[in-house]
Amino acid sequence: METKTLNKKEVANKTQRITGCEAVVRSLIAEGVDILYGYPGGAIMPVYDELYKFQDQIHHVLTRHEQGAAHAAQGFARISGRVGVALATSGPGATNLITGIADAQIDSTPLVCITGQVASHLLGSDAFQETDIVGISTPVTKWNCQVTKSEDIPAAIAKAFYIAKSGRPGPVLVDITKDAQFGELDFNYEKCKGVRSYVPIPKTSQDAVNAAAELINNAKKPMIVWGQGVILGEAEAELKAVVEKAGIPAAWTILGASAIPSTHPLNVGMVGMHGNYGPNKLTNECDVLIAIGMRFDDRVTGDLNTYAKQAKVIHFDIDPAEINKNVQTDVAVLGNSKESLAMLAEALEAKSHDAWLKEFKDLYQIEYDTVINDDLNPTKEGLTMGEVIKQINIASEGNAAIVSDVGQHQMIACRYADFNVSKSNITSGGLGTMGFALPAAIGAKMAAPNREVVAIIGDGGFQMNIQELGTIFQQKVPVKVVVLNNEFLGMVRQWQQLFFDKRYASTEMTNPDFVTIAKGYHIEGKRVTNRKDMEAAVKEMIASKDSYFLEVCVEKEDNVFPMIPSGASVSDVRLS
Amino acid sequence: MSEDIKTFTISIYTENNIGLLNRISAIFQRRHINIESLTTSQSEIDGVNRFVIVVNVTQTNAEKIVKQIEKQVETIRAYYHTDEETIFTESCMFKIKSELLFDEPQIQNIIKESNTRIVTVNKEFFVLEKSGRRNEIEALRRDLNVFGIMQFVRSGRIAVTKEEMKITELLSAFNNQL
Numbered sequence: 001m002e003t004k005t006l007n008k009k010e011v012a013n014k015t016q017r018i019t020g021c022e023a024v025v026r027s028l029i030a031e032g033v034d035i036l037y038g039y040p041g042g043a044i045m046p047v048y049d050e051l052y053k054f055q056d057q058i059h060h061v062l063t064r065h066e067q068g069a070a071h072a073a074q075g076f077a078r079i080s081g082r083v084g085v086a087l088a089t090s091g092p093g094a095t096n097l098i099t100g101i102a103d104a105q106i107d108s109t110p111l112v113c114i115t116g117q118v119a120s121h122l123l124g125s126d127a128f129q130e131t132d133i134v135g136i137s138t139p140v141t142k143w144n145c146q147v148t149k150s151e152d153i154p155a156a157i158a159k160a161f162y163i164a165k166s167g168r169p170g171p172v173l174v175d176i177t178k179d180a181q182f183g184e185l186d187f188n189y190e191k192c193k194g195v196r197s198y199v200p201i202p203k204t205s206q207d208a209v210n211a212a213a214e215l216i217n218n219a220k221k222p223m224i225v226w227g228q229g230v231i232l233g234e235a236e237a238e239l240k241a242v243v244e245k246a247g248i249p250a251a252w253t254i255l256g257a258s259a260i261p262s263t264h265p266l267n268v269g270m271v272g273m274h275g276n277y278g279p280n281k282l283t284n285e286c287d288v289l290i291a292i293g294m295r296f297d298d299r300v301t302g303d304l305n306t307y308a309k310q311a312k313v314i315h316f317d318i319d320p321a322e323i324n325k326n327v328q329t330d331v332a333v334l335g336n337s338k339e340s341l342a343m344l345a346e347a348l349e350a351k352s353h354d355a356w357l358k359e360f361k362d363l364y365q366i367e368y369d370t371v372i373n374d375d376l377n378p379t380k381e382g383l384t385m386g387e388v389i390k391q392i393n394i395a396s397e398g399n400a401a402i403v404s405d406v407g408q409h410q411m412i413a414c415r416y417a418d419f420n421v422s423k424s425n426i427t428s429g430g431l432g433t434m435g436f437a438l439p440a441a442i443g444a445k446m447a448a449p450n451r452e453v454v455a456i457i458g459d460g461g462f463q464m465n466i467q468e469l470g471t472i473f474q475q476k477v478p479v480k481v482v483v484l485n486n487e488f489l490g491m492v493r494q495w496q497q498l499f500f501d502k503r504y505a506s507t508e509m510t511n512p513d514f515v516t517i518a519k520g521y522h523i524e525g526k527r528v529t530n531r532k533d534m535e536a537a538v539k540e541m542i543a544s545k546d547s548y549f550l551e552v553c554v555e556k557e558d559n560v561f562p563m564i565p566s567g568a569s570v571s572d573v574r575l576s
Numbered sequence: 577m578s579e580d581i582k583t584f585t586i587s588i589y590t591e592n593n594i595g596l597l598n599r600i601s602a603i604f605q606r607r608h609i610n611i612e613s614l615t616t617s618q619s620e621i622d623g624v625n626r627f628v629i630v631v632n633v634t635q636t637n638a639e640k641i642v643k644q645i646e647k648q649v650e651t652i653r654a655y656y657h658t659d660e661e662t663i664f665t666e667s668c669m670f671k672i673k674s675e676l677l678f679d680e681p682q683i684q685n686i687i688k689e690s691n692t693r694i695v696t697v698n699k700e701f702f703v704l705e706k707s708g709r710r711n712e713i714e715a716l717r718r719d720l721n722v723f724g725i726m727q728f729v730r731s732g733r734i735a736v737t738k739e740e741m742k743i744t745e746l747l748s749a750f751n752n753q754l
Binding site for chain 1: 640643646650
C-alpha cells in the first residue's frame with residue numbers, strides 16, 4: 001500500500017481543511033513530538049490511520065498494555081525533560097492509563113495523554129467502551145478536557161502541552177470523541193502561550209531571597225535537602241553554586257537524586273525512610289533547613305511533630321500550595337529554582353562548615369561499618385542487591401541512567417547507584433508503582449539512545465508489566481534489564497518480619513524461568529546465582545550493544561537498612 | 577496545639593468550565609471536609625464564574641484548601657473569609673396548603689412579622705419566600721411547621737466580601753502580558 005507522506009513544510013502553519021484525526025497528528029508534530037506510546041482500539045482508530053500516513057515524522061511505539069504506554073511516556077519525559085505522549089482508545093484503554101497518570105501527577109512528570117471517546121451523540125448512553133475518563137482522571141491530572149468538535153482539537157492539544165510542561169509539570173488528558181476525529185476543520189496550529197487563570201511560575205521575591213540568605217549566612221549548622229524541583233527547573237548548576245559557595249552539606253530526596261553527582265564532597269546522601277544515617281539524624285540537629293524543590297513527603301519526614309523542630313525552615317518551591325502544607329516554613333521563596341537559586345547564590349557569603357560536615361562524615365562511617373560494607377562487600381555466601389548495583393557502577397563507570405521499580409531493590413539502587421549526570425534516577429517515587437520500571441526504561445532509552453539505561457527490577461514488579469519485553473523485542477530497544485530475584489515481595493516481607501512477627505502472608509513467590517521468557521522474546525539473557533559469575537555477567541550485559549536480560553538470584557531474606565519505621569522520628573533511624 | 581473550627585466562606589473566581597466543579601469538590605472530598613453549602617453563579621465579570629462554598633474547618637485547613645483550589649488551572653483566584661468579613665444571606669421557600677391561610681390567622685401574623693414574601697396563591701397552595709440568616713429561616717420553619725408544610729427548601733449561602741476583590745485587575749494584567 002502506498003503511504004501518503006507530507007514534508008515538514010506542508011505541515012507548517014498553513015491553514016488547510018483537514019480532518020480532526022489528522023489535526024491530532026499534525027498538532028503533535030507541531031509540538032515537536034517524534035515518539036509516542038500507545039495502543040489502538042475502536043474509538044481512536046481514525047488517529048491511528050493518520051499515524052500510519054505520518055510515520056516518517058512521528059514514531060508510534062506499540063506497547064503491550066496501555067499502562068506500559070503511560071510509564072514509557074513517563075520514562076521518556078523523566079530522562080529528557082520533554083513532554084511524554086501516550087495514546088489510547090476509550091473505555092479500558094483509557095482506564096489502563098490511569099496508574100501511569102496518577103504516578104506522573106504525584107511525581108510532577110509532564111505527560112500528554114490522548115484518548116479516543118465514543119461519538120458525542122452516544123455520550124452518556126453506556127455505549128460500547130464508553131467510560132467517563134474525564135471524570136475518572138480528574139483527581140490525577142493537572143488538567144483535562146473532552147473535545148467534541150473537530151475545530152477545538154488544535155487549541156485543546158496546544159493548551160495540553162503548555163499546561164503539562166509549564167510551571168510544576170504534570171499529566172494532562174485530552175479525550176476526543178470519534179465524531180470530532182472524523183469531522184473537518186480549518187487547521188492552523190498556534191502554540192499556547194498562556195492561560196489567563198493560570199500562573200505557572202510565581203514571581204521570586206528579592207526580599208524573600210534576602211531573608212533566606214540572612215538565615216543561611218548566620219547559620220552554624222545549615223543543611224540543604226533538595227528534591228526533583230532542581231532537576232525539573234534545570235537548576236543543577238545553580239544548586240551546586242549555592243552548595244559550594246556557602247559550604248552547606250546537601251542531601252537529596254529519592255527524586256532529587258543525580259542533580260549533584262554522587263561523588264561531590266558536599267553531597268551527604270539521601271534522606272527518608274531508607275536514606276542515609278547522617279542526613280536523617282542531623283535533620284534534627286541542623287539550625288537552618290533549606291528545602292529546595294521538595295514537598296516534605298511523609299517518607300522523607302517521618303513523624304512531623306518531631307521533624308526539624310529546632311531548625312528555621314526555608315522552603316524554595318514553584319508551587320505555593322506546597323508552602324506550609326506539611327512543615328511550617330519560616331521563609332518561603334517562590335519561583336523557578338533556576339532563578340531563585342541564582343539569586344540566592346548572589347546573596348550568600350562564602351563559607352565553609354568543616355566541623356558540621358564532619359558530623360555527616362562520622363555518621364556515614366558508622367553506617368558504612370554497620371550496613372554499607374556488608375551490602376557492598378559481603379562475605380556471606382548469598383548475593384546481596386547492593387553488590388550487584390556496585391558492579392553496575394563499575395561496569396558503567398557511574399554513567400548509567402538507573403530505572404528502578406518499587407521495593408527493596410529500588411531503595412538499594414537509589415542508595416548505592418553512582419550518578420555522574422543529572423536525570424539519571426528514574427523511579428516511581430510518590431505513588432510507588434510496581435511495574436513502572438520495565439516500560440519506563442523503554443521510554444528512557446528511546447528518548448536518550450546514547451545513554452546506558454539499566455532497569456533494576458524485583459521479581460514481583462517485573463511480573464506486573466513483563467509483557468513489555470514484547471515492546472523491547474519489536475522496537476529493538478537496547479535497554480538492559482536486571483531482575484534482582486529474592487523470590488519474595490521483599491519490602492512487604494521485610495515489614496512482615498519487623499512488624500508482623502514474620503507472618504509472611506502472600507509475599508513468597510514461585511517464579512517462572514525468567515531467562516526462558518526473555519529468550520522467548522529473543523532477548524539475550526543470563527541467570528546468575530553466585531558472586532564470580534555475577535561480576536562477569538554484569539560486564540557482559542553493559543558491554544552488550546543489544547537489549548540484555550540479567551536475572552540475579554539474591555539472598556531471600558535480606559533487609560534494607562537504615563530504616564525509619566513508619567510514623568517514627570527521623571532521629572530514630574535504625575541501623576539494624 | 578488544636579485549633580478552633582470556624583465557619584469559613586470560600587469565594588472562588590473561575591473560568592466557565594464543565595469539569596471544574598468536579599475538580600473543586602474533589603479537593604474537599606479527599607480531605608473528608610463536608611461542604612455545608614455550595615453556590616455557583618455568574619460573577620461581576622462577564623464569562624467569569626463565582627463559587628461560594630461554606631465549610632467548617634480550622635483556619636490552617638481553610639488556607640491549605642484555598643491554595644489547592646488556586647492551584648487548579650482554571651481557577652482565577654480563591655479567597656477565604658470569616659463571617660465577620662462577609663455580608664451573607666440564604667433564601668428559602670415554603671409551600672403550604674391554601675386553606676391554612678384562612679383557617680389559621682396566626683400564619684398571617686408570622687408572614688408579616690418575619691418579612692416573608694408571598695410568591696403566589698392558588699386554590700390548593702400558597703408559596704412563601706424569605707431571604708435572611710440561617711437562624712431567621714430556621715425560626716420561620718419552626719413556626720410554620722406547627723401548621724404543616726407541604727414543601728420546604730433552602731438555598732446555599734451567597735456572600736459578598738467587605739474586602740475588595742481585584743479580579744478585573746488580575747485579568748487585565750494577564751491580557752497586557754500577552
